[in-house]
Amino acid sequence: MAVVVMKFGGTSVADVDRIRNVARHVKREVDAGNKVAVIVSAMAGTTNQLVAWVNDASKSYDRREYDAVVATGEQITAGLLAIVLQSMGVKARSWQGWQIPIETSAAHGSARIANIDGKALRDRIETGEVAVVTGFQGIEPEHQRVATLGRGGSDTSAVAIAVAVNADVCDIYTDVDGVYTTDPRIVQKARRLPKISYEEMLEMASLGSKVLQTRSVELAMVHRVRLRVLSSFVAPDQMSPVRLDKLEDIGTIVTDEDEIVEQQVVSGIAYAKDEAKITILKVADKPGIAARIFGPLSDANINVDMIVQNVASDGKSTDMTFTVQSAELSRTLDVLKAAEKDIGHFEVQSSADVAKISVIGIGMRSHAGVAAGMFKALADKGINILAISTSEIKISVLIDAAYAELAVRTLHTMYGLDAV
Amino acid sequence: MAVVVMKFGGTSVADVDRIRNVARHVKREVDAGNKVAVIVSAMAGTTNQLVAWVNDASKSYDRREYDAVVATGEQITAGLLAIVLQSMGVKARSWQGWQIPIETSAAHGSARIANIDGKALRDRIETGEVAVVTGFQGIEPEHQRVATLGRGGSDTSAVAIAVAVNADVCDIYTDVDGVYTTDPRIVQKARRLPKISYEEMLEMASLGSKVLQTRSVELAMVHRVRLRVLSSFVAPDQMSPVRLDKLEDIGTIVTDEDEIVEQQVVSGIAYAKDEAKITILKVADKPGIAARIFGPLSDANINVDMIVQNVASDGKSTDMTFTVQSAELSRTLDVLKAAEKDIGHFEVQSSADVAKISVIGIGMRSHAGVAAGMFKALADKGINILAISTSEIKISVLIDAAYAELAVRTLHTMYGLDAV
Numbered sequence: 001m002a003v004v005v006m007k008f009g010g011t012s013v014a015d016v017d018r019i020r021n022v023a024r025h026v027k028r029e030v031d032a033g034n035k036v037a038v039i040v041s042a043m044a045g046t047t048n049q050l051v052a053w054v055n056d057a058s059k060s061y062d063r064r065e066y067d068a069v070v071a072t073g074e075q076i077t078a079g080l081l082a083i084v085l086q087s088m089g090v091k092a093r094s095w096q097g098w099q100i101p102i103e104t105s106a107a108h109g110s111a112r113i114a115n116i117d118g119k120a121l122r123d124r125i126e127t128g129e130v131a132v133v134t135g136f137q138g139i140e141p142e143h144q145r146v147a148t149l150g151r152g153g154s155d156t157s158a159v160a161i162a163v164a165v166n167a168d169v170c171d172i173y174t175d176v177d178g179v180y181t182t183d184p185r186i187v188q189k190a191r192r193l194p195k196i197s198y199e200e201m202l203e204m205a206s207l208g209s210k211v212l213q214t215r216s217v218e219l220a221m222v223h224r225v226r227l228r229v230l231s232s233f234v235a236p237d238q239m240s241p242v243r244l245d246k247l248e249d250i251g252t253i254v255t256d257e258d259e260i261v262e263q264q265v266v267s268g269i270a271y272a273k274d275e276a277k278i279t280i281l282k283v284a285d286k287p288g289i290a291a292r293i294f295g296p297l298s299d300a301n302i303n304v305d306m307i308v309q310n311v312a313s314d315g316k317s318t319d320m321t322f323t324v325q326s327a328e329l330s331r332t333l334d335v336l337k338a339a340e341k342d343i344g345h346f347e348v349q350s351s352a353d354v355a356k357i358s359v360i361g362i363g364m365r366s367h368a369g370v371a372a373g374m375f376k377a378l379a380d381k382g383i384n385i386l387a388i389s390t391s392e393i394k395i396s397v398l399i400d401a402a403y404a405e406l407a408v409r410t411l412h413t414m415y416g417l418d419a420v
Numbered sequence: 421m422a423v424v425v426m427k428f429g430g431t432s433v434a435d436v437d438r439i440r441n442v443a444r445h446v447k448r449e450v451d452a453g454n455k456v457a458v459i460v461s462a463m464a465g466t467t468n469q470l471v472a473w474v475n476d477a478s479k480s481y482d483r484r485e486y487d488a489v490v491a492t493g494e495q496i497t498a499g500l501l502a503i504v505l506q507s508m509g510v511k512a513r514s515w516q517g518w519q520i521p522i523e524t525s526a527a528h529g530s531a532r533i534a535n536i537d538g539k540a541l542r543d544r545i546e547t548g549e550v551a552v553v554t555g556f557q558g559i560e561p562e563h564q565r566v567a568t569l570g571r572g573g574s575d576t577s578a579v580a581i582a583v584a585v586n587a588d589v590c591d592i593y594t595d596v597d598g599v600y601t602t603d604p605r606i607v608q609k610a611r612r613l614p615k616i617s618y619e620e621m622l623e624m625a626s627l628g629s630k631v632l633q634t635r636s637v638e639l640a641m642v643h644r645v646r647l648r649v650l651s652s653f654v655a656p657d658q659m660s661p662v663r664l665d666k667l668e669d670i671g672t673i674v675t676d677e678d679e680i681v682e683q684q685v686v687s688g689i690a691y692a693k694d695e696a697k698i699t700i701l702k703v704a705d706k707p708g709i710a711a712r713i714f715g716p717l718s719d720a721n722i723n724v725d726m727i728v729q730n731v732a733s734d735g736k737s738t739d740m741t742f743t744v745q746s747a748e749l750s751r752t753l754d755v756l757k758a759a760e761k762d763i764g765h766f767e768v769q770s771s772a773d774v775a776k777i778s779v780i781g782i783g784m785r786s787h788a789g790v791a792a793g794m795f796k797a798l799a800d801k802g803i804n805i806l807a808i809s810t811s812e813i814k815i816s817v818l819i820d821a822a823y824a825e826l827a828v829r830t831l832h833t834m835y836g837l838d839a840v
Contacts, residue, residue: 003800016476050496056436057500065506068514069499072492076470079489086485087478097469098518098562142517312819 002168003035007135007158007334010044011175012232013077014084015192017082019043023084025173026130030090032241036357037121037131037165039158039269042073042079059135063108065221067137067148071097072081074134074154082132089127092130095121097146102138102160104147111147112215113138113156118164125165133161155216165277171251171372178252178369179204179211181417182269186405189418194248197257197362200267200321201227207270207358212254220254227254229303257362265363265370266343266415273401277386278322280336281347285311285318289343293320296339306356306388306396321387323398326352333362354386355404358396359411371395383407422588423455423545424662427555427578430464431595432652433497435503437461443504444656445593446453446550447660450510452661455552457541457585458580462493464478483528487557487568487696491517494554494574502552505812512550514539518566522558522580530570531637533558533577538584541640545585546631553581575636583643588664590645591671593652599631601837602689606825610839613687614668617677617782620687627690627778632674633635640674642656647674685790686835689828693821695725696749697774697806698742701767705731709763713740716759722748726776726816728807741807743818746772774806775824778816780829791815791831797834803827 004309006029022038029036031410042050045061050070054061074292079093085092097104100121116138125131136153141404149156155172162170178192179201196204198221205214211229222228229373230239230251238252247253290309297304307322324332329352364370374395378385381408386398412418426449428442442458449456462470469488474481498514517524520541526530531745536558545551555574560567570577574593582590598612599621616624616643625634631649640647650659650671659670667673703709710729717724727742744752749772756768784790794815798805803826806818819827832838 016473019477036783053436053496054501054503057439057503061508062506062513065499065514066504067499068502068516070495072495075492075495076473076489079485079487080473082488083474083477083481086482087480093482094485096488096566122488146516 001033001035002242002244002386003415004029005037005039005158005162005165005166005167007039007154007172008041009154009168009174009230010037010041010047010219012039012173013081014044016080019077020080020084021236022232023081023090024083025232025239027088028130028236028239029241030130034242035125035128037125037133037161037167038081039133039161040074040077041135041154043077043114046076064145067108067146071134071137071146071148074136078132078134079143085130085132090130091128092132094132094134096134097137098139098144100133101141102157103141104138104149106140106147107144108140108145108147110150111138112417113149113160114166116160118161118166120191121161122165131158132408135338146384149196152213155213156219159219159223159225159227163219164223169228169242170220171228172240173230174211175231175233176211176229177231177234177250178229179254179268181352182412183271187409187412189412191417192420193252195253195255195259196267198254199257199331199393200360200362201254203358203360203391204268204270206397207272207356207360207394216378217254224256227250229254231260264361265367266359266361266417268360269411270358270360271404271408272356273404274326275323275324275354275356275398276332276350276352277398278329278332279349282317282319283346283348284312285316289318290320292339292343293336296335297332297364299329300335302332306309306387306389306398308389323354324354331408341383353400353401355401356396356398357404357411358394359415360394362393364393373414374411377410378407381406421455422496422662422664423447423452423585425457425459425578425582425585425587425590425827427459427574427590427592428461428652429594430461430467432463432593433460433501436500439497439501441650442503442593442657443501443508443510444674445624445652446505446767447508448624448656448659450548450550450660452457454662455545455548455612457545457553457587457647458501459553459555459574460494460497460521461555462573463497466496480818484565487528491554491557491566491568494556498552498554505550505552510550511548512552512642514552514554516554517557518559518564520553521561522577523561524558524567524569526562526567527558528560528565528567530744531558531560531567533569533580536580536584538581538586540797541581542585544592548832551710553577564577568591571820575633576639579636579639579645581642582645583639587645589648589662589667591648591650591662593650595652595653596631596649597651597670598649599674601687602828602832603691607829607832609832611837611839614671615675615679618674619677619813620780621674623778623780623811624690626781627692627776627814627816637674642829644676648672649674657675661685683783685787686779686781686837688780689831689837690778690780691824691828692776694746695743695774695776695818695825696770696772697818698744698749698752699769700740701769702734702737703740703766704764705736707715708738711739712759712763716754716755719754720751722752726818743776766771773821774818775821776816776818777824777827777831779835780814782813784813794831797830800840801826801830
């Protein structure tokens with residue numbers, strides 16, 4: 001017997017038939033004697049409709065009201081799934097965020113989960129009743145208003161509930177059957193990874209892999225929740241129920257580094273297109289200059305990704321390169337222009353067509369030459385590197401977007417990730 | 421300054437443009453210094469979509485889950501209206517039933533409002549902030565589950581909130597501009613009634629007029645809430661803000677009998693088609709027979725309307741005539757057949773094509789001959805009366821459905837209700 005949290009995203013619950021399919025996955029676990037909490041997203045398309053209505057109501061909406069409207073999407077799914085489960089003879093009830101309660105911060109629209117009292121939920125699932133919990137939302141305790149966690153927040157809800165009910169495993173059902181060495185649409189020889197460390201998954205999530213939301217991985221890492229990525233599109237009766245000694249048989253487990261016996265030097269290649277590169281040339285190299293550049297961008301809610309700073313060729317000033325989402329490029333340039341008085345005179349170069357290619361692996365910590373190998377492999381294909389940024393377990397480079405697929409395939413082969 | 425409750429139904433909030441129109445009605449009141457609580461229904465069509473999903477999930481659904489799903493409709497409208505109001509510079513926030521809280525009975529799907537603590541709401545609207553409240557729903561306090569009041573329950577929500585905040589008037593905005601002497605689609609000369617008593621409105625509501633829900637009128641009568649029926653389709657700037665000394669200028673006020681100075685003998689003619697008549701002939705005339713007939717129908721959730729009992733021609737047995745909705749006729753006959761062992765032998769006659777025509781007026785109490793006039797007028801047109809039922813302020817007759825419009829027009833003229 002295991003306590004299992006199962007999370008299903010929007011495409012997995014897109015209509016009542018898909019919800020029935022989800023119910024069969026849940027029933028399989030219940031029939032095997034597992035205790036289950038299910039976290040659901042809104043039916044695919046529903047959230048977009050709700051957001052469109054809010055935007056139509058007013059461009060500058062009150063985020064508390066946005067949350068009240070948008071949170072209804074998951075409430076609908078939770079009720080429908082509870083009904084379908086009951087019709088299959090499975091005891092179930094829906095739980096909205098405020099009913100548990102899942103307490104959040106007051107940052108409506110992108111709230112963080114602050115506290116969950118999981119006692120009531122745990123007691124109920126111990127009786128064999130399935131708890132169907134609305135993902136993506138909670139309640140801000142001071143004003144008792146519904147708060148949402150932001151797009152993709154249901155992954156985070158699932159991990160937080162797994163912590164609250166002390167689950168043995170948190171299974172994230174998606175439209176892919178696991179985490180791959182890279183995007184299988186680009187590299188046919190991409191391999192499913194049976195295991196990956198939290199740190200690697202975190203880098204992959206923040207570098208463009210859409211399998212799991214970054215915050216959910218962080219939370220799982222902090223609380224040592226065993227996360228597993230599975231496909232809801234596999235027929236429910238073609239999968240075995242959860243057995244804790246056989247978790248590795250399907251999907252990908254995200255777990256502690258020391259549970260991974262045979263470490264690869266590089267576990268995966270991530271890439272992000274739709275990036276724009278901005279280089280600010282010859283700004284005065286003095287304390288506080290970075291704050292004067294990035295403060296106004298942060299105030300304008302522009303998400304800056306990679307930042308590289310170099311001493312300029314004249315030795316007295318500095319060059320600063322950073323990336324933003326392509327869609328934000330023109331707004332970024334406007335904000336910089338407006339801040340020129342404060343920053344001092346500078347020149348700008350920008351390009352909307354760059355891609356970020358990242359190589360990730362906890363093995364890098366103990367292996368030298370990983371970066372050198374990457375640079376050489378790209379050079380051999382004539383791919384020019386525009387900027388480099390490294391961390392302990394990843395190396396990212398910016399290149400011309402046209403070469404993105406070639407670079408990913410080249411690196412995938414070079415690091416021995418191709419399936420045999 | 422007045423405390424005003426405004427209620428808008430589904431067609432009045434059918435899309436974001438219609439919600440903007442509602443916001444202008446609300447702003448007009450706020451600009452005039454009135455304190456406002458708004459009760460909203462789900463956007464037209466939304467509730468039907470939600471109910472369809474529930475029925476698709478399972479025909480025999482858990483009513484608590486039905487409520488969790490269906491209650492989202494009003495939550496969406498409330499959030500959107502709050503956003504639109506704010507964009508017009510009007511302070512506003514949405515309130516869901518559980519946030520106030522509106523406490524209800526545990527009869528999910530058709531719950532009754534048990535208690536509302538209106539203090540917080542009243543304090544907030546006194547500051548000038550508009551309270552946008554979800555109609556049709558509340559919270560069942562013991563299990564903290566969302567409960568809905570059943571179709572049309574938003575009228576009841578509005579009256580209950582009016583009681584809770586001690587409102588001066590409860591304005592129900594609909595797609596008609598008031599209560600008419602009869603359906604204007606049938607009788608062109610139908611007149612809008614500037615005032616009508618609670619008792620008359622109650623009879624009209626239960627006899628087929630769809631302007632107000634019966635329970636809302638009952639609640640208003642008990643608590644002496646001044647109800648007014650208005651059209652949301654009149655341009656917001658073509659209406660004057662609420663002034664308590666000028667409430668009669670538009671719409672129809674539903675109020676105490678003694679506020680109505682000049683009483684008509686008959687205030688209105690109501691009709692209901694889609695009725696089926698069932699006559700049970702020659703059942704044993706003994707105590708308990710009615711219970712044995714209507715008990716099984718009640719157990720089967722069949723709503724029996726008019727009941728007429730007569731001694732049969734043989735003087736020893738009795739005949740019983742009653743009506744149900746046409747759609748329920750065949751199910752009703754099945755239930756009766758199954759109960760035959762208990763009832764004893766009987767013969768049945770039924771007709772799916774009858775109409776109920778009702779004449780309503782508090783003036784009947786002090787005027788003799790109202791019924792006789794009705795019967796004569798119908799006889800003059802050759803309309804046969806199948807059954808008669810009377811109460812203190814109304815007379816209802818069953819006739820062949822084909823004559824319904826003719827009967828209504830005839831009676832409308834005969835009682836002097838035609839507009840001049």
